Amino acid sequence: MRMYFEGPVIIVALIIYIALLLYLKFKHNKGMMYLFFFSIFYLYITQVIRYTQFPITYIPEMYDPLSVLRHNINLVPFQNLEINLKFMFLNVLLTIPFGFLLPLIAQVTMKKILLWALLLPFIIEVTQLIVGLSTGYSHRIFDINDFIMNGLGVLIGFLILKASIKVIFITFDQSHINQNKLLNYIAKR
Template sequence: MKLYFEGPVIIVALIIYIVLLLYLKFKLNKGLMYLFFFSVFYLYITQVVRYTQFPITYIPEMYDPLSVLRHNINLVPFQNLEINLKFMFLNVLLTIPFGFLLPLIAQITMRKVLLWAFLLPLIIEATQLIVGISTGYRHRIFDINDFIMNGLGVLIGFIILKASIKVMFKIFDQSHINQNKLLNYIAKR
């Protein structure tokens, strides 16, 4: 049996999104720019979940959680480097938007970015391992290389945002930034 990120899973994600959006708008009085960036961030997170966790496969006759623990954990960094370069690059690329978008919806200091650069990869990799143990299926692994590259991607995304804001201030004068709602919102980050 395989569970894909489609149908019922998308409906649940959509319901969660709508509830969160209504809460942010009516309970926390968030503005349209915030809701826009929150929506982009939520869509991004759903795609990260889709890419890193799905499909979830369960084959009862192959259920062997101990086998998953033995074969689905790599704690040796940069092993088989020539094989993994493409995946390492893709793991960095996967989390750059997180580091870029998170400061647009939350007050983030460099210390918090470093914390998220640790937590996000841990959540992704641990969830993959837990799903693997729960289903007995050895498709996804807890890989220290993915963990390192995902963390690096978060940091790169944050640096890109901060550099973009500096460039924005060099290109546009303050009055233009103040008049443009999007630029003004970003500039305050």
């Protein structure tokens, strides 16, 4: 059996999204700009899950969690660099949006973003390992290189946001920023 990020999984993700939007709008009285960035962030997170966790395969006849432990864990950083450079670059790209978008929906300091730069890759990699051990088969590897590159991507995304905010203040005068809802929202981060 192989489960993809489609059909029922998308429906569940959509139901969760709608419930969260309603909760944020009516329970916490969040504005449209917040809900806009929350929606982008939610869509992004679903795509990270889709890319990093799916497909999930379970073949009872081939159930072998020890094989997952033997063949799907890399704890040696920067091994086989010539093969992995492309994937390392893609892992950085994967998490840049997280570092950029998170401060637009939550109060994030540099200390918190450093924590998220450790926590997000940990969640991704450990979840891959848990799914592999649970099903006895994994399309993914618990890879220290992915962990490092994902963390780097979070930091780069945060720095891009901070640089963008500086550019907004350099490019536009305060009255223009105040009149533009998007610029005003971003500039306040």
